[in-house]
Amino acid sequence: MANAKEVTIYDIAKRLNISATTVSRGLQDHPTISGKTKKKIADLAEQMGYRSNHFARSLRNQKTNTIGIIVPRLNSHFMSSVIAGIEEAANEQGYSLLIAQSSESSVKEAASARTMFDSRVDGLLVSLAFDTPDLGHFSHFFKKDIPVIFFDRVMEHENSTNILIDNRQAAFNATRHLIEQGCRRIVHITAPTLRNVYKDRLKGYKEALSQYKIKFREDHVIITDLSQEAGAEAAKTILKMKPLPEGVFAANDSCAVGCMLALKERGIRIPEDIAFVGFNNDPVTGVIDPHLTTISYRGYEIGQVAARHLISYLSGTSHVSSTNTIILRSELIVRASSLKKAGNK
Amino acid sequence: MANAKEVTIYDIAKRLNISATTVSRGLQDHPTISGKTKKKIADLAEQMGYRSNHFARSLRNQKTNTIGIIVPRLNSHFMSSVIAGIEEAANEQGYSLLIAQSSESSVKEAASARTMFDSRVDGLLVSLAFDTPDLGHFSHFFKKDIPVIFFDRVMEHENSTNILIDNRQAAFNATRHLIEQGCRRIVHITAPTLRNVYKDRLKGYKEALSQYKIKFREDHVIITDLSQEAGAEAAKTILKMKPLPEGVFAANDSCAVGCMLALKERGIRIPEDIAFVGFNNDPVTGVIDPHLTTISYRGYEIGQVAARHLISYLSGTSHVSSTNTIILRSELIVRASSLKKAGNK
DNA sequence: TTCAAAATTGCAACCGATTGTGTAATTTAT
DNA sequence: ATAAATTACACAATCGGTTGCAATTTTGAA
Structure with missing residues (x-):
């Protein structure tokens, strides 16, 4: 594999009867090399198809x-x-x-x-x-x-x-928006809250509830891997809740979409029965019917x-x-x- | 930036009073190095936090x-x-x-x-x-x-x-499917046909038409950049056609989706008025209403x-x-x- | 013409790891 | 016990480019 001669600065130096040092400096546009020499070097390098060896340089430069x-x-x-x-x-x-x-x-x-x-x-x-x-x-x-x-x-x-981004604030806004739309029972679908993003979103969700004097309920938080399939799974859990929640805030869009599709299949109307907010502003949010409210996050x-x-x-x-x-x-x-x-x- | 001593095989060699050669070979599990020596080397390397220098190795190995x-x-x-x-x-x-x-x-x-x-x-x-x-x-x-x-x-x-993949065959199948569904006037939305994928898909489209004795019409091919926005643009072109086409075969899904959404907004029913086939099997195909027929292509x-x-x-x-x-x-x-x-x- | 200052260029060591070849130490065979 | 065969390790060159310092050449003013 990979034969054919490798062109090095030494080859250029030999052909020009100068030292490799000069070639190296010429190629780097070093000030102590004369214009004529630089030109000669550049031309021959081009002609011979010279390409600097990234590794040799990295080894020496530590960069x-x-x-x-x-x-x-x-x-x-x-x-x-x-x-x-x-x-x-x-x-x-x-x-x-x-x-x-x-x-x-x-x-x-x-x-x-x-x-x-x-x-x-x-x-x-x-x-x-x-x-x-x-x-x-x-x-x-x-x-x-x-x-x-x-x-x-x-x-x-x-x-x-x-x-x-400020995940807590974003989640707070999302949840508050649902509350302002009249939702009281709001489910939050998220991932294990070891990671900051999910922990903070949960925090924002709780804070919004608290600010509106809505009691936080542990069983309204559904922990998943946030895949679309997980969203469909979560829909089953939601359907078992009595009374049904009025809103869902999912920690990402694909999970929200999976959940929406599954609920729609069971005849749940969105947003009339359950309102949805996602997170990320994935392209899919503008495709699903109804279009998904979400947090935009470029x-x-x-x-x-x-x-x-x-x-x-x-x-x-x-x-x-x-x-x-x-x-x-x-x-x-x-x-x-x-x-x-x-x-x- | 990046100071702190770099641990090399020489450092290990010095501490063990052996040569760098032996260290190098020991680390590579070379057969001529004794088990005891290998162990000593491995242990000290671990302890000193030695990490092989990829560049030095690449430079030497030409790999x-x-x-x-x-x-x-x-x-x-x-x-x-x-x-x-x-x-x-x-x-x-x-x-x-x-x-x-x-x-x-x-x-x-x-x-x-x-x-x-x-x-x-x-x-x-x-x-x-x-x-x-x-x-x-x-x-x-x-x-x-x-x-x-x-x-x-x-x-x-x-x-x-x-x-x-066999783009020609896939496009042929897609187009034939539309024809079998009763479509005669089929629009093909694609990208500039310099690239094989689009050229071959166009070819498959034409072949299917030809096999069913449907005359190919140049104005039924819409050239775009295949973005979702381009799909919406294409919808305008389609709406101007009289009579309306009965089917659309788009060279990718996001463009198909953009077009479908725009048409739906104008009251066109899918698939009753216009049937759609996309390409790629993007996740969005399972979200849009109605779900999009497409070529799966992992x-x-x-x-x-x-x-x-x-x-x-x-x-x-x-x-x-x-x-x-x-x-x-x-x-x-x-x-x-x-x-x-x-x-x- | 002369010599120091300035402009150019070259020498040689170095970055860290690999490997063909050679040597010393140890074991095996006779 | 001694020659022969292993085993275990080290020397030194090499990969391609960079750089401090020395060496050489050119320039220019006296």
């Missing part, structure tokens, strides 16, 4: 121009948007991306972190798995002062920055912000420990699925 | 254990599924992923190819941009015998393998197959030039959006 990304899943609308955003921002600055998915397993997450470390990524962007209990598997990075930025699914750590932007911050740390513009948390805007988008009162909002 | 991926967009359901599949297969075999998106621009595609080449990826997995005219920007790879595998959006080349599997083949080339199991094309299964999934005749199929 790889590569950013590692670890996410729970690659194939969700939100995550792929984030990654697209990261890719754009990183590419602009000449960084490459090394990507791995943890598949929601903290074990795989740790393994990926090791691989990334071995690959000497300059920095790491991470969204944690459902069950990651602590940040022990990133300690190598912290020790070596390699910046690690967490986004969306985060965890507090003195040496790293978190980028996310993944692409989060990705860009995360990448830009990481790169600004790397170029020494700012330091990781100086920024603790970055909160991005989120917004409640009201659609038909939650409008019990015509003309409201 | 990076990294696969490059270039796709038009990361944030589509299909592509992120493919990538998830690639990630799984690659990770199993100890390969890392370097990922870039071309944003449908052949210029960015070429730039990414250069970066990948500089990073000395062991192989490349590519899905081409809309407008890529030829494979010139991959010539470096071909010259050096670095395997390049194209998937989905492919182009013929003697030195590379293509992995895709991205995850394509990713796995592509990665496994690439890796088998890399490990010398097979050679690129021996396999030309791999066709994966696709399947027409009939749902309510196309069922004009009750009880059919």
